[in-house]
Amino acid sequence: MYKSSILKSKIFRGLQIFCVFLTLTAFLSPAFGQDKPTQEVEKGVEKKFEPSEVILEHIADSHYFHLGGEASFPLPVILYTNKGLEVFSSSQLEHGHTDYAGKYYTYRLVNDKVNVVGPANSLTESASVFKGSPVVDLSITRNVVSMFMSIIVLLIIFIAVASAYKKREGKAPKGLQSFMEPIIIFVRDDIARPNIGYKYQRFMPLLLTVFFFIWINNLIGLVPFFPGGSNLTGNIAVTLVLSVITLLMVNLNGNKHYWKHIFIPADVPVWIWPLWWVIELVGIISRPFALMIRLFANITAGHIIVLSLISLIFVFKSLYIAPVSVAFVVFMDVLELLVAALQAFIFTLLTALFIGTAIEEAHH
Amino acid sequence: MNPLVTPEIGLIFWTTVSFAVLFFLLAKFAWKPIMSAIDERERSIEDSLLKAEAAKEEMSRLTSENEALLKQARAERDVILHEAKKVKDQIISEAKEAAHTEGARMIELARVEINNQKAIAMADVKNQVASLSLEIAEKVLKQQLADQNKQDELVSQLLKEVKL
Numbered sequence: 324m325y326k327s328s329i330l331k332s333k334i335f336r337g338l339q340i341f342c343v344f345l346t347l348t349a350f351l352s353p354a355f356g357q358d359k360p361t362q363e364v365e366k367g368v369e370k371k372f373e374p375s376e377v378i379l380e381h382i383a384d385s386h387y388f389h390l391g392g393e394a395s396f397p398l399p400v401i402l403y404t405n406k407g408l409e410v411f412s413s414s415q416l417e418h419g420h421t422d423y424a425g426k427y428y429t430y431r432l433v434n435d436k437v438n439v440v441g442p443a444n445s446l447t448e449s450a451s452v453f454k455g456s457p458v459v460d461l462s463i464t465r466n467v468v469s470m471f472m473s474i475i476v477l478l479i480i481f482i483a484v485a486s487a488y489k490k491r492e493g494k495a496p497k498g499l500q501s502f503m504e505p506i507i508i509f510v511r512d513d514i515a516r517p518n519i520g521y522k523y524q525r526f527m528p529l530l531l532t533v534f535f536f537i538w539i540n541n542l543i544g545l546v547p548f549f550p551g552g553s554n555l556t557g558n559i560a561v562t563l564v565l566s567v568i569t570l571l572m573v574n575l576n577g578n579k580h581y582w583k584h585i586f587i588p589a590d591v592p593v594w595i596w597p598l599w600w601v602i603e604l605v606g607i608i609s610r611p612f613a614l615m616i617r618l619f620a621n622i623t624a625g626h627i628i629v630l631s632l633i634s635l636i637f638v639f640k641s642l643y644i645a646p647v648s649v650a651f652v653v654f655m656d657v658l659e660l661l662v663a664a665l666q667a668f669i670f671t672l673l674t675a676l677f678i679g680t681a682i683e684e685a686h687h
Numbered sequence: 688m689n690p691l692v693t694p695e696i697g698l699i700f701w702t703t704v705s706f707a708v709l710f711f712l713l714a715k716f717a718w719k720p721i722m723s724a725i726d727e728r729e730r731s732i733e734d735s736l737l738k739a740e741a742a743k744e745e746m747s748r749l750t751s752e753n754e755a756l757l758k759q760a761r762a763e764r765d766v767i768l769h770e771a772k773k774v775k776d777q778i779i780s781e782a783k784e785a786a787h788t789e790g791a792r793m794i795e796l797a798r799v800e801i802n803n804q805k806a807i808a809m810a811d812v813k814n815q816v817a818s819l820s821l822e823i824a825e826k827v828l829k830q831q832l833a834d835q836n837k838q839d840e841l842v843s844q845l846l847k848e849v850k851l
Contacts, residue, residue: 379691382691383690459696461701464698467697467698467705470701470705471705474705474708474709477709478712478713478716478717481713481716481717481721482716482717485717485720485721488724489724492727493731504725507722508725511722524722528713528714528718528719528722531713532706532709532713532718558698559692559693560702564703564706623691
């Protein structure tokens, strides 16, 4: 008891130190590096620090991956236009300072979005919104790079763990394997089995993938510099895809009982059925929709709070506020570590729950 | 619309592709072996536990059996001992009784013998005393008493000769 509490406090201390480290390095993070050159460009006229701009810039996606300070490396821009595919480096666009004449159109970066420069130099709508725009932006953006890295990390970790299982067959787990096994068993025994029932095994791969994908990307999002610095799970497109996967998994696996409950509800007068169908449809859509918003909002909110606290230093233009900011940021980072795991857990749990209701056997 | 809540086609595309690839790779190369290994191990642990439980039961059954045997043996021993004691007591008491009767019989015999002997002896003594007295009286009468002293001497001499 005594020993374990010491252990816990040591781990906690380690966590705190790590978070302080994270926070200190946050000063190097892209958002602040970005601020400097614009100030210099203004020829001595000090530009007012706009925290919301800085924060949104961090939260949103980008065609550049900032390493820290002013250093950033360009990422490939891939445009699917109505005339064909365009691939070029985002260094050609120079953060929006120059236009790039591609094979089919001329492109310009506005607010980190690729736009087509029309004949009369008028910008069309942002490429990715589709409003009459002839191009679809499929660029490898910062979030995509971050996601690729997370996927590589996940593959390395779990293929190593799997090989450890093969090598140490029938033996007690060891090393990374013994770290991952309780989490895998947690997903199985506390998420899948109680919510899905005895058919849980079929859904384990999906639940495990979703859980670890969200968790690792939440954690990567907490790292403020190069390998992290992205806001992947706080991006609505990513949470949209994840929740659509849940939607599909739930409804494609729905059994006769599930669909009967939706289309031929017992104990409901026939003339109400159309209304019932509408309500059920809303229910089907709203559940994954809530998943999407929950993950997006939680992660984005965490990033916004941390960045706002750091921004305080620049808003007050005082170093004396720094310790206060840092203290709060440390607190927030620790909280975010919890939220990272918690949101992965909640997303997986609710997915399991929805699947469970869809494959539930009729019991009345 | 706020760019924050506008899903971008590019990211949707890449997320879908990446997640699908990740899912298939992990499902094939990670989750399948991991889950089966965990299940396998859990099954073997369960089996071992069940076996241990069975062994324990068997053990306790054997122990109780042994105990019963021991108890039975002890009871048997007690019975045997008890019986032996009873036999011993019986033998002793029988022997005692026999000795007693024999002793009494012998004493009785001895007594009868003694009485017989005594009667014989008494008869003998009576005869001798009678003959002696007759002899003394005869001798006294034979030697007419001349002298008182001689008479006394004679009597005492005769008396000395008497051997009862």
